Amino acid sequence: MKTKDEERMVTPGEILGKASEMRPGRGAYAVAETGDVYASLTGRLSWLPPRPDSPDQRPIVEITGHKAHGVVPEPGSIVIARVKKVMAKMASADIMCVDEKSVREKFTGIIRQQDVRATEIDKVDIHSSFRAGDIVRASVLSLGDARAYYLSTAKNELGVVSAAESTTGATMIPISWTEMQCPLSGQIEPRKVAKV
Amino acid sequence: MATRAGSAPSTYSPSTQKRKQTRLDLKDPDWVRSDGRLFHQCRPAFFRTGAVTAAAGSAYAELGDTKVIVSVFGPRESKKAMMYSDTGRLNCNVSYTTFATSVRGQGSDHKEFSSMLHKALEGAIILESFPKTTVDVFALVLETSGSDLPLIVSCASLALADAGIMIYDLVTAVSVSCHGSNLILDPLVEEESYQEGSLMITYMPSREEVTQLTITGEWSPTRIHEAMNLCLSACSNLGNVMRSCLKEAAAAASDDTNE
Numbered sequence: 476m477k478t479k480d481e482e483r484m485v486t487p488g489e490i491l492g493k494a495s496e497m498r499p500g501r502g503a504y505a506v507a508e509t510g511d512v513y514a515s516l517t518g519r520l521s522w523l524p525p526r527p528d529s530p531d532q533r534p535i536v537e538i539t540g541h542k543a544h545g546v547v548p549e550p551g552s553i554v555i556a557r558v559k560k561v562m563a564k565m566a567s568a569d570i571m572c573v574d575e576k577s578v579r580e581k582f583t584g585i586i587r588q589q590d591v592r593a594t595e596i597d598k599v600d601i602h603s604s605f606r607a608g609d610i611v612r613a614s615v616l617s618l619g620d621a622r623a624y625y626l627s628t629a630k631n632e633l634g635v636v637s638a639a640e641s642t643t644g645a646t647m648i649p650i651s652w653t654e655m656q657c658p659l660s661g662q663i664e665p666r667k668v669a670k671v
Numbered sequence: 672m673a674t675r676a677g678s679a680p681s682t683y684s685p686s687t688q689k690r691k692q693t694r695l696d697l698k699d700p701d702w703v704r705s706d707g708r709l710f711h712q713c714r715p716a717f718f719r720t721g722a723v724t725a726a727a728g729s730a731y732a733e734l735g736d737t738k739v740i741v742s743v744f745g746p747r748e749s750k751k752a753m754m755y756s757d758t759g760r761l762n763c764n765v766s767y768t769t770f771a772t773s774v775r776g777q778g779s780d781h782k783e784f785s786s787m788l789h790k791a792l793e794g795a796i797i798l799e800s801f802p803k804t805t806v807d808v809f810a811l812v813l814e815t816s817g818s819d820l821p822l823i824v825s826c827a828s829l830a831l832a833d834a835g836i837m838i839y840d841l842v843t844a845v846s847v848s849c850h851g852s853n854l855i856l857d858p859l860v861e862e863e864s865y866q867e868g869s870l871m872i873t874y875m876p877s878r879e880e881v882t883q884l885t886i887t888g889e890w891s892p893t894r895i896h897e898a899m900n901l902c903l904s905a906c907s908n909l910g911n912v913m914r915s916c917l918k919e920a921a922a923a924a925s926d927d928t929n930e
Contacts, residue, residue: 484925486917487832488840488877502837504797513877515797515837517917519925540835547746547801579727580747582804618803621755 728834
């Protein structure tokens, strides 16, 4: 029965089965009173095997939507953002992509001084880490407050991915984890560079 | 619109004098509906998703002559002035085009439809799946010929499903109009204007749950029961039509990506 339903298209509200036989993943939900698992998205049904070490051995049912948009930043996801403004204790950035999918309309995020890097967080100079217009890869720390998501670049692979030199406008080349150099003018500018 | 000989003709506009002179005697048991339908018969419905490419999701629906197009934007960032909320927000707006009614005009006497659409949909959307963000639903009525709000609700839930917003189930809606001892399903504009009472149900067919019930006029409990049963079975049928529309659209979209 499971292989036949493997490629089935489902619509929201369709009953997928009993909660005793499967665990609802993304795009499905269970109702406690009746014990049924329903779909909440339109898309293709897929089954994931349970982790061998987990106590719950029910397979996970997931629904992948046919549209590739509509992502919302979630805590833990890796985002690509463009820095809009650099202030004394934080930098604000526009989130443009979440986990390899681009968003339809930008979300606002901020990178606080203590979230720029993992070591010596009180000695961070934001202006030597980011400049307006830089493209950074960051991870979402939390939903933040009403105005912005909290982002963090406190890992080696997070930080400035692409930056333009301030006078010539050329894309700079990273030369170390804290510096980038312009190929045209030779100017070195400080940034918190991501380890690509 | 008499014109005296020799005078310039007055500008033409659809005249209210064209209304039927005799009042429809809807309590007459032999009375037949103007489009030949039975009392408990709905007009055929047509749905299509993906009508508006700029929106995250959209749907176009026709119920006889009533035509509605709904676009859904989101989940997108809430306005800065809004307070933080750990569940998502829903924002609905229903507007009529100036050419929607038979007399060209503003169509502004349906301002309450926006809040009614909100109440019908908010029970069906899983708001916890998009915290801090807002989903905007914009409904535009292109032509009205009765039973507008039920079609708006059904079309909006189809647009939400098309946008990939997590919902508990599709929401279908049907309204019933009461004329004396007759209950008329899916009334037209003229049947609505002479009605003694109306009942509209918005229903989630697979979950078997009602999200909104609107009653106007005087109803006895037995009549309410009868009308509700009528509506619920019509809603279930409408739900099947909507589901097949969604599946066709999804299958067509996945065929395009596979090629």
